[in-house]
Amino acid sequence: MILTINGGSSSIKFAIYKKGKVLEKIYSGELKRIGLPGMTFTLKGSNKNISCIGDDYISAMSCLVKWLKETNDIQITAIGHRVVHGMQYTEPSLITPKLIKALKEIIPYDPDHLPGEIKLIEAFLEHYPRIKQFACFDTAYHQTMPPVAKLLPIPHRFAQMGIHRYGFHGLSYQYLTNELEKQAGKKAAHGRIVLAHLGNGASLAAVYKGKSMDTSMGFTPAGGIPMSSRSGDIDPGVAWIMMKTESLSPKQFNHLVNHESGLLGISGTSGDMNDLLKQEAKDEHSAEAVNLFCYQVKKWIGAFAAALGGIDTLVFAGGIGENSPVIRARICKGLNFLGIELDEKRNQQNAPLISEDKSSVSVRVIPTDEEFMIAAIVAKMVKTINKTTP
Template sequence: MKNKAPIKSPGVNILAINSGSSSIKFSVYRLNGHLERILDGNVDRIGLKDTRLDYNNLATEKQGNLRLDLSDHKSVANFLIGWLEEQLDFSMISGIGHRVVFGMKHTEPEIITQKLLDELHRIIPYDSDHLPEEIELIHVFRQRYPNLKQVACFDTAFHSKMPRVAKLLPIPRRFDTLGIQRYGFHGLSYAYLMAEFGRVAGKKVAQGRVVLAHLGSGASMVAVHKGKSMDTSMGFTPAGGLMMGTRSGDLDPGVAWFMMKSENLSPKQFNTLINHESGLLGISETSSDMQDLLESQTTDIRAAEAVELFCYQVKKWIGAFAAVLGGLDTLVFSGGMGENAPEIRSRICEELGFLGIKIDEKRNKTNAPVISTDKGITAVRVIHTDEEWMIAKTVSQMLTLTKD
């Protein structure tokens, strides 16, 4: 579908690319004193039967969607790049920002160079589920637009200053020298949420004891105090912590060993099992999408158990992080489920009165910004996350710093 009039927006324009576990989001921003979004879209439900592209051209006020007969990230990424070229006058783009899930020693955003790409290639074994697709997107843009600056925004950076004890893994110390430690992820989301939390609640409140819950197809949580990550649910890879759409989350090593032996699984097969066949999908045997499970839970015990287990695990992490923080002042829900699933929020917060959490169900059903009761000691908020905005902001800052 050709766009006969590609967007032309004079000035500084930034393309933000956010590749996730089951989606690729993108946004184009114009920098005009502030970041103004002029085009955005999302390829969602990658890996499921009904993959689709939804887009919103804010410049022409045109919205639309396309059904995609594509089943994996690679084919979707190649399609998306071609589609974007039809929508945009790329001569107006000043820079591209990419969410890079795993940064290892890279704790600040960086202009993408061949040296950085070589380093990212080297650490692919540490995150083989995200880095190959991210690197491929970067390569395609570099080949087509070699003079266009691209910036890597690392999802692990937000957690880089976690206390040492929160990073350590109880395994032989020699592995620590290889970089085998807890890194944490969803950092761009958490950086945005903390900035937005400070804006709506005040900087002083944002310095308190906060638990952020990013609950989407990929799900994690973080304990924050004085604006810094103190601990997080994901660990060495994004497969750790909470159960997710298709990821197992934390798993007893003995269970992993037993499964590999009993089913004679290769390392690659085991990685596929815990990253793509487990979580909500594994328990329900039907879907990795929470909305699907909520709709079928009354007639399908497998769906009901998947929903129950997810809520139970989130509840446990809230309690654990309250212990880490020495109490809790604010709980923030975000991500697809966190922002749009009142039943999930309600079930998670059940029996958390001992932490001062009391939910106002009327507010909760409307996804209100504050869903706790006025009498609740601990504030419970719903904040829409915007990783693409965070990427664009980072790119705009980097372009200013590197301006010739």
């Protein structure tokens, strides 16, 4: 069995897959509100909430490990960890002391993700010291981007430090690319595709022949379109004014653009799209937040259609992309010049195919599954290691 760990700043998602001809999901769940009052541990597909003592990250990890060891039918043979940013480390890797040391050295480049992810890795190494564990990097999928798409317009000395556009949500995009081929065939999967992973964290990717050509996020996951509490791209001059006006330290500025901005910053009340849609009719700022989100996603779709020389398929995924017909409709409105035309009934039903039959662009809704992708990567790596180990 393969255990997958997907840690966020206030949550830990996990899943357990049984290896066979195909990967079979046995369990999955999530610990939410870590570090906040009322931390919960929920098993998906069940009404069971597991009781945990404490509410910090260490307590959450201890609670999960305790449950894993007390559940009799779970026998873990490998563990896969999602790691958002690894700088020069981009390919899936066996976790070693050398890798952990390298990840700790680059914490200043990703202070919002790496500290928690490293804590998770070290905790599971402590509890499962004899089990092979792997880091699956969110940046790996985008290594096929052409050099021009990776460049940042800053002095070259920064590029020599490894500062360039990496792109994120790679595990999701790899899953969506594979799933599109299963649903629509190889020809569609190798065409000109725009993938829109729209959730609390949101980005888009331009894909051709199954490979990433460009993506909206850049050096960090704070770039690109506005998100739940992340700013997305902002004018560097605005950043300077913000820091100067409020005498912000680098750490404070980082917190501002990652945790106080985006939809939350514009609305002043919530970064949750469902909340904003409920409030928009009577709250001007909520309406502004929704409108900006849809406008920016639409703009990136157009930009990527230009970068790809056209568009054959548009895929929506993520919490918003999979579950919000009204947002999908607003994003696609006016894109008929690209060949994008939605079928209103299909869209309302969250159908797998939501474009009209006459539409020259296929518009699809594909639920993403990062945990499955981690498990698939780990299964492949374990198989490779077993073949090469005498």
